[in-house]
Amino acid sequence: MTTKLLSLLFLLFTSLTFAQDVTVEGTVVDQTTGQPIPGVNVLVKDTAKGASTDFDGNFSISSVPINSTLVFSYIGYKNLEYVVTNDNPINISLIEDAESLDEVVVIGYGTQRKKETTGAVSVVSSETIENLKPTRVEQALQGQVAGVNISSNSGSPGASSTISIRGVSTNGDSRPLILVDGNVIEDLSTINPSDIESINVLKDATAGIYGVRAANGVILITTKSGRKEMPLTVEYSAYGGFQETTRKIPVLNGTEYALLVNEAFAAGGQGPQFIDVASIGVGTDWQDKIFETAPMFNHSITIKGGKEKSTYAFGSSYLSQDGIVGGNRSNFSRFTKRGNYTLDFLDNFKFNVGLIHTHTNKRNLSESALGSILFNALNMDPTKSVRDNTGAYTIAEGLGNEVINPLAQLNGTFDRTKVNKLSGNAGLSYNFLEHFTVQTNIQANYAEVKGKVFRPIANFGSGKVFNIDRSEVIETFNIFRDYTFDALFKYERVFNDTHDVKVLLGASVFQTTGIFTGNRGFDIEGNRVENASIELAQDVESINQEIGFDPRFDSRLLSYFSRVQYNYKGKYLLSAVIRRDGSTRFGPDNRFGYFPSGSVGWIISDEDFLSNNNTIDFLKIRASYGILGNDRIADFGFVSLLDGEGTYVFDDNIISGAALGPVANPEIRWEKQKTFDIGIDIKFLDNKFDITADYFKKTTEDLLVVPQVSGILGVGAPGAGPPVVNGGEVENKGFEFAIGYTNQITDDLKLSVRYNVTAIDNEVLSVNTEGGFIAGGSFGVGQDPPSRMEAGYPIGYFRGFQTDGIYQTQAEIDAGTPINGQVLPGDIRFVDINDDGIIDDDDKVYLGDPIPDATMGLNLSIDYKNFDFSTYAFASIGNEIVRNYERNQPLTNRSVTYLDRWTGPGTSNSNPRVTTGATSNGLFSDYFVEDGSFVRLQNVQIGFTFNKLLENSKLDKLRVYVSASNVFTLTKYRGYDPTASTGAPIGGGIDQGFYPSPRTFLLGVNLKF
C-alpha cells in the first residue's frame, strides 16, 4: 500500500515538472548476450532529435523533455520504446528479432527481404546449428526444413549423407547444387558447421537462376563474418563426450545356435554338428566384441569484428571422432582454418575476400556390404571364441565365403583418406549513377585427396574372398580443381515510391578439372603396416589402366542469365529468370539450353481490408513455375571413345590395349524438370504464430537411362556397354507445412515450438528401356536385383514375391502352387499372382519402397532465466527397408526371430523351417521387407549461462551445456537403424548391416570475450 501511494506521489511530481528537460545517458546491450550494441539509432519520438550508440553501446542525448519517448532501433532487433522520466542513466536491452520480416534470404547472385520472396526458400540459422552441433552440415538440415530429406549413408565418423530436396527426381545423381559463399562444394565434410551463418535452401523455381544445375535444388551456405563497427569479439566453444551404439540386433546365443544348426542339418539329412550342446553356454556375443564406446571432441574459435569501413572474421576448429565400430580405426578428424575480410574502398566501391583451408583424415572400415564387419558380427558362429588357444584369431570355417571373424577383419584393415582442401573467394562491387552496380566474383577450390590402403597377407579361412596371399599397398593421389567466375550487372530503382524494379544481368564460367593418379605395390616387408608404402614395395604398377578409369576430367559450363524483379507498392511481387547454359557434357546437337522460370506473390495483409486486422499480422500467397536442368551426367557420352577395357595376357604378363567403350549417343542432353509451386505464408496473433505451406509438383523428363541394345553391337565386351539415352520421366508431388510458435511469455521465459511435415508422392511416369524398367540394388547372393524404376511405381520400389504364410502340411503343398518340387512343409508359400499354376518372374509384385510417405520434424526450445533447453525430434513414415544382413548359410548365426520358426504343423505361419537342404525360402519376398517408419528423438540439450559471475571479468558470456543426440528411436524395424540407406535412387533402403548412427552424450562450453 505504501509503495502504491509513493508511486502515485512520484507520478504526480513528475507530471508537474513537464517543462523540465534532461540529458539522457545510457547503454544499449543485446538481451541474450548482454553484449553492448554499437550503432543503435536512438530517436526522440516525433522529433528529429537523436543519437547513435558508440562502440561500447553508450549514448547521450541532451535536452530531452521529461515524458518524451525514446525509440531504439537496430537492424535485426525489435524496436523498443522507452519513456523518459528522469535523468538517471538507463540500461536498454534489445531483443534479437530472428523472425523479423526484414530478415534477408540469399536467393542466388543476391539477397532479398524475406517478406518479398516469391519462391519456396527455407533458412536454417546459425542458432539451429549451434543447438544441434552436427559434425556434418547435412545433419543440420534433417527435419529442420520442410521438403528436405537427409538419409545418412552410414553412422561412421565422417560418413556422407544424401540430401534430397522435394523427393527423388532422378535415377541418376540427385545431389543438389551446394554453394558455400558462392563456391561449388561437392563434399560437405570439409566444412565446419559452426562456421556457418545461414543455410538457404532454394526448393522451387527460384533455383532457376542456376539453370542447368538447379533441378535437384540449390543450397546456399553463408559463412560467419564480422559486422561493421563491431568490437573485437572472441568466441570459443568446445565440447567433448562419448558415443555408443543405439542397438544390438538380438541374435542366437551359443546354445540356441547349436540347437538350430543341428535341427537344420537334420532337416537336410545330415548328422548333428554339435554333439555336446549343453557345454556350449551363451558363447561369444560378437556384437559386444565389435561395438565400443567411442570418444569425440571438438574445439572451435572465432574472432570477428569490424571498423567503420571494414569487417573481418577468422576461425579455426578441430574435430576428432572415433567410431563405435573399431574405435580409432574408424577415426575421423577435421582441422579447419578460415578467414574473411571486407573493405569499402569508397562508399560505392567494395571488396571482399575469403579463404577456407581444411584438412581431414578419415580411416575407413568395410561397411554396409556383404562381408562387412557388422554383417560378419551378425553372422559369425557364436560358439567360436575370438582367439583360439594359440592366441591367433579364430578362423571362421564353413560360414560361406564372405563371413569371417570380424575382429580379425578389423585388425587387418588399414585404409585411410586424407583431404587437403583450399577454397577461396574474392569479389569487387562498384555502384555508380546511384542505381547501377557492377560486380565480379571469383571462387576457386583446390583439393588433394590422398588414399592409402594396405592389405597384409591374411588367411581368414579356406575360400574366403578376403584372403590375401601377397601383401599389397595402394596409394592414390587425386587432385580436384575448379573455379567459378561471375560478372554481374545490377540495376535497382524505386519509381514514385511504388514501382520497385531490380534487374540483374550476369555471366558465369565454371570449369572443373581433375587428375587421378595411383600406384599399387606388393610384398611389403615383414607384412607390417609401418613398411607399407609404395617406395618400399615391389612390382609397383600404376592403377590407372584399370576398368573404366579415366585419369583426367575437364568439364566446363558457360552461362548467361538475367533476373527481373518487380513489385508494386510492396504488395504485388513478380520475378522472372532466364538462363542459358552451355556444357561440355552435352552432345554437339544439344550443347546449349535455355531455362526460364518465374514467380509471383501477393502480400494480402498489406491490402486495406486486412491492414487493420488484429489477428493476422502477415499474409502472402505466392506461386512459381520454371524449367530447370540437371547436368550431373557422365562426360563425353556423345562420342565413341576407346575407353573400354582391352586386357590380355602374353608371356604371363597382363597388357592393355585400346578397346571400344560404350556405344555413343550424340544426342545426349541434360535432364529437364518442370517445377510448379504454390505457397502461403501467414503470421498471426502478434507474430507469435507463423505458418508456411506449399504444394508442389515437379516432373523430371529426359532422365538418362541405359536401355538394352542388341548384343551384336559389341556391348558385351569388357568396358563396353549400351549408349546412355534420355528416356525416362518421374513425377514428385507433395505438400509441405511448417508451423511455428514463439512467445516471450515473461521477461524470464521464452518458448518456441516449430513443427514441419512433408508428404511426397513419387511416381515414375515412363522408362524407355526394354521391359520398361531399370533394375538395381542387390539382395542375397546371385539373386535378381530387387529394386526397380518402372512406370506406375515409386522410383526404386522393391519387387519380389508375395507370401501367404507357411505351408503347414504336404496336403497344403499338393493343393497349392509350390515354387518347385523341393518344397516341403515349413517352407514359404509364395503367391501365384497371375494364377498360371507356376511361380515365376511374372508373379513378382510391388513390395514397398524406400521413399517415406511423410517426413516431419519437431523443435522445442525453452529459455528460462539463465537456463536454456532445446529438443528436437524427427520422423519418417511409410518407408520400407529390406532386411539383407543374413547370409543364410548352414552355419551362419541368425536373428532370434528364428526361435519362432516352423517346426511342425501349426507352429508358425510366418517364419519358415530351417534346413541345410535347398529351399527357396531365401528368394526375395515380402518376408524380407520391413516397415522402416520411425520417430527419433534426435537431440536434447540443457544449457546454463553465467552472467553474475562475470561482471568483474573480461568474459562476456560463459555458457555450459549438456546434450544428448540420437537419444532414442521408436520403430518396428528390426535392423540396426531405420535411417539405413545408401541413398541410391534405385537400390536404396537395402540394409546389409548398416553402421548405426551412434547415440552421443556431450558436455560443452561456450565462451565469449
Added chain:
Amino acid sequence: MKQIKINSIVILALIMFSSCGDDFIDVDPQDPSSDTFFNSEEDYQSALISAYDPLHSTYLNVMLGEIASDNTLAGGESATDVPGIQEIDDMIHTSTNSQLRDIWGWMYGGVNRANFIMEFQDNIEFSGKNAVLAQARFLRAYYYFELVKWFGDIPFVVDRRFVLGEEFTLDRTPKATVYEQIEDDLIYAAGNLTYSASEAGRVTKGAAQALLGKVYLYQDKFSEAATVLEDVIANGPYDLLEDYSTMFENDNENNIESVFEVQYSDGEGAGFECLQCSEGNVAVGFNGIRNYTGPLFDSGFSFNVPTQEVVDAFEDGDMRLETAILDIDAWASDTGATFATGFEHTGYFNRKYISRQGDLNTGDANLTNPNNYRAIRFADVLLMAAEALNRGGLGDMQAQVYLNRVRDRANLPDTNVTGTNLTNAIYKERRVELVGEGHHFFDLVRTGRASVEIDGFQSGKHELFPIPLIEIQLAGNRWDQNPGY
C-alpha cells in the same frame, strides 16, 4: 588510382560478357576417338590386344559345353544357384536363359573388336601388318565359330563394326556362309603366321590350321580336315606331353602339347558384376570344391561335377582318370581334407580345372584363377585327324596310328579295329581324353549321338541353343527363333 581500379573492374565485367565465347566449352575428350585411331603400328597392336581379350569370356562356353553334355551335372550351391546353368544341364533351357545371352553378347564383343581392326586395315602400311591382320582374322573366326556352334545362323558382317540401328535391318546369315568366311580367315591366318609366336599366347600357324581342321570336321568336310590336320601333325612343333598328369597344372602352361591356349592371369582383381572383365579363368573357381580345406586345392563353387557315368567310361588302367577326375571322398580320407557338399553332389570334381593353391588369390579369389584353358591340344588334333581319316574313308590304318599315339600315352593297349568300330573307338577316346574341356556336347551334336546320350535332348531342337529372346526383340522381332524354342 581508384578510378583506374574502378574502370578496370567495369572493363573486366564487360570483357566477361562479350568475349567469353561458346568455344569455351569445346573440350576434347581425353581418350582417343574410335574413328581417328589407327595411325601407327602401335595403334594396331593395341587394338589387337583388345581383340584377344574376349577369349577370356569363353570360360562360360567351356563350362556349358561340358554341363550340357552327359559328362557333368550343373552342381552349385542349390537348385537355384545360377538357374541358367541348371536349365542347360537339364535340357530345359529357354530363350530367356541369361547365360546364353552372355555367350551371345560376349562373342559378338569379340567379333566387333576384330572387325574394328579390319575396318581400318588399309589406313597405313607397316611391316608385319599381315601378321596383325592374320591374328585379327583368326580371332574373328574363333568368335564366329563359337556363335555358329551355339546358335546356327547368325547376323554377320565382315571387315566393319556393326552400326547402331543396323540390327533392325540385318537378317540372320546362313551358317554355311559364316563357315566360308571362317575358313577364309583361318586360311589367311595360317598363311601369314609362323609356327612360333613372338610371345606365348599369340596365335600361331598351327593354331590356325588346327582350328581350320576342326571347322572342317564340324561340317563333315573330312578330306579337307584330314589334309590340314595331318599338315599340323607332320610339320608343326607339337608332340604329346609325356606325363599327362602335369598337363593342366599352372606351371605347365603353353607346353609342347598346346596348340592354342587362352591365357589367364591372377594379376588383376575381378568381381561378379563383370565376369567377362576378369583376367582369370572364372570357370576354375566355379568348378572348385565347395568350402574346401586341405592340401593342394582351393575352395570353389562346386559347379560342373562329373557324373559316375563318365568316370565309368574310363577303361581300367587308364592313367588319365586320376588327372581328370577328383574322387573327393577318397581324397578327403587320404589327406584329412574337409569340404561341403553342394547341389547334385556326385563325389567327383573336374580336376583339370578346379582351384589350386599357390596363386595370388587376387580378390575375388574365385574369379581370378590363373590357369590357362588348353583350347586346342595336340591330342585333340590327333583324334580329329583320326576321325577325319576314318569317317572320310581316307585310311583307317593311319587313323589307328593317331588314335594309338593317344592311347599309348594313357598306358592303354593299341586298337586295331576298323570301320564303324574304329569310329566308336575314336569317339570313346575323345570323350575320356578331353573330358572336362568343354568339347563333349558339341562332339555329340555334330556326330548325331546327342539324343541317345543326353537325357532330355530332343532331336531337331537341342542341336542349337535358342537365340536369346531379348536379342530378337532388340533387333525388331524379325528373326525366326531356332526350331523347337
